[in-house]
Amino acid sequence: MGPSADSRGATVTTYRAVHRILGFISALAAAVALIAASAAAQPPPAGPAPVPALDLDRYLGTWNQLAAVPQPFNLECARDTRAEYTPDPQGNIAVYNRCTTWSGGSNEIRGTAKVTDPFSRAQLHVGFPGVPGQDSIDGPPNYIVTALAPDYSWAVVTDPSRLSGFVLARGVALDAAAWRQVRTAIEAAGQSPCIYLTSPATGGIADIAPLCLR
Template sequence: MNLVSALLAAGSTLLLAVPAQAQTAPLAPVPALDVARYTGTWLQLAAVPQPFSLACARDTRATYSLLDARNVRVQNTCETWSGGRNEIVGNARVNDPVTNAQLHVSFPGVSSQDSPDGPTNYVVTYLADDYSWALVGDPARFSGFVLSRVPAVTAERWSQIRTVVESRGYNSCLLLTTPTSGGRDGIRPLCTL
């Protein structure tokens, strides 16, 4: 199933209906993030489609490397629809020293994201106790990403992911699964899993 088919499969549920509490309250961060433990490679299992990710067909991943107490190197990669590879390198700066879970991610040369200083646009709103998966997004929920350390998760984990996504004020039909080698192969709205 391609991206357009996946969007159509969800039908009328894909209306941008956001729960009332999400319309007034910004996405809340986890109480505490160990940035050093969060570094490493994360695989994208599902996401709210973004303009920059439309070229990505599968195996979307983010690799984070600690630079210093406030800065993390961000390397995003994916396989394109033509079989090539997309890559962009940027910086994530901690904006919230209390939780460490609110950051500003920037990429040189990307308009509106080329400065390392800026407002929070990356909130870790859920993190498994063992740092095996996370839900991140921006304060207004225009973006949302389900990240995992492994490509394949159980049906029970998918159910947990959907529950967490919805509890954080997202419409689960707006997040589409990301094909990942060793994991899910198709693109489907999270609400249909």
């Protein structure tokens, strides 16, 4: 007696998920190789600078992640990674991050962002309750808006160590000119676009690849 249609369907679904994960690992390996080459060729300048002034009211709302430096917490995100920022009663910013996982489920986390730089307001500390090392809303900046489109349609975010990085956009896609500006902004912050991997989004980028190869 052969396998049922349900079991065959489950096998196909599992195969596709594994194939996507392997593709991600392959892209990550390529990014690591490019990081090493870039680091050897050009040491980063000192200190990622925030944008001169951030209008928090305009910055609030929903952002789509279009590319990011891989981190342990986002490895299970397959597509449609989003961040939603809203004001909270304490005068801080409520953070709601969510994405679709490789199995088709949903992954989400909530936290709080607090401005640490009263001059530019573009440096914040983001805390997530229950996450070791990130469970406090008080601390040094770990979220720096280093570049921002004049119309607030996209932003580049990193941290003082440059170990993280996010390309955020209001829509799910950017045109070629905007992507050139994003890559230039990443380099200006002392990072290489090669360490950023594209983030699949429904209606936008469909694959995972180092941003410098786009």
